[in-house]
Amino acid sequence: MTSLSTATPPDLSGRNLSKRRAFANRTATILIGLCVLIAALPLVLVVWEVLSRGSSAMGLDFLVEEIPRNYREAGPGMGPAILGTLTITGMAALIAIPIGVLGAVYLNEYGKNRPLAKFIRTMADVMTGVPSIVMGLFIYVSYVIVIGEKNGFGGALxxxxxxxxxxxxxxxxxxxxxPDELRQASAGLGARKWRTTMTVVLPTASSGITSGALLAVARAAGETAPIIVTVGLTYMFKPDLFYGENTTLAAQIYRNATQPFDASQERAWGAALTLIALVFLFTIVSRVISSRFAIDKR
Structure with a gap:
């Protein structure tokens, strides 16, 4: 008969391990949540400050009326700056998006790991970290000084x-x-590589490409330094981007915020709110396009 004193005690190591894992999971979740809150706090404060200060200037007149020439003069509007922002940013998108997409096609479909492709990737990474004022000075030296005047096309460049x-x-x-299977299926049907790229690869990736392009547009719309250097500081919008100085919302924010008058300060906050609304609109459109045309991977 087996003695009770020699019975094997139950193994609690598995239960303890499960408790430790649960505790570690809860701790990591709490820490991640705190980090998200800390990261989002400055954004929330900025948005709140712009809304609270800029909402008083907002209205239909502010969006369509001319910019006052006198800094002391109260009242709207920012119509020319809104048109200038849309026009100059639109021209920049017409230049950058086709070149960027074609460059990406070369890198992924043709260049692969060739020396030229590696060089282009390195330069793209370097350009991503270059300050915007440096880009503005580059265009000023290579374009504005050559033609002899500031204009909207220089800002678009x-x-x-x-x-x-x-x-x-x-x-x-x-x-x-x-998926490479799509490329192989197209090649199996006798399609050349360029046709596979144009009719299979690009349509499949169109949602992500469109989303990334709109995010790039949203980022460029808020740039101030290159606009001031290449476009100038004026209060008028000129549809002809190749002639004379022009204006954007970013330039008007700088122009009015640097003045000590209450009227100009109010216009600066209103222009900031308008610019944030435009960037938010671009972001929402990119998300809608991305979700609407995304590939179902189920």
Whole structure:
């Protein structure tokens, strides 16, 4: 008969290990949540400050009326700056997005790991970290001084240089997500590589490419330094981007915020709120496009 004193005690190591894992999981979740709150706090404070200060200036007149020439004069508007922002940023997008997408196609579909492709990737990464004022000075030296005057097209070139590396890298990442089976199936049907790229690869990655391009546009729309250097500080909008100084919301924020008058300060906050709304709109559109045309991977 077996003695009770020699019975094997129950093994609690598995239960203790499970408790430790649960505790570690809860601790990590709490820490991650705190980090998210800390990271989001400055953004919330900025948005709240802009909303509280800029909402008083907002209205239909503020969006369509001319910019007052006198800094002391109260009242709207920012109509020319809104048009200038949309026009100059749109021209920059027309320059940067096609070049960026074609560059990404070369890197992912043709260049692969060739020396030229590696060099382009390195330069794109370097350009991503270059300050915007450096891009503005580059366009000022290579374009503005050559033609002898500041104009909207110079600002579009500066913004295009800022957008280009973002478009290249984001589009390349989207092209990498396209399954190779699709390329092989197209090649098996006798399609050439360029036709496979145009009719299979690009349509499949179109949602991600569009989303990345719109995010690049949103980033460029808020740049101030290159606009001031290449476009100038004026209160008028000129539809002809190749003639004379122009204006944008970012330039008007700087122009009015540097003045001590209450009227100009109010216009600066209103312009900041308008710019944030435009950037938010671009971001929402990119998310909608990305979710609407995303590939169902289930």
């Amino acid at each position: 500066a913004l295009a240089c800022l957008m280009l590396p973002i478009v290249i890298r984001s589009a390349e990442e989207m092209l990498r997500l396209v």
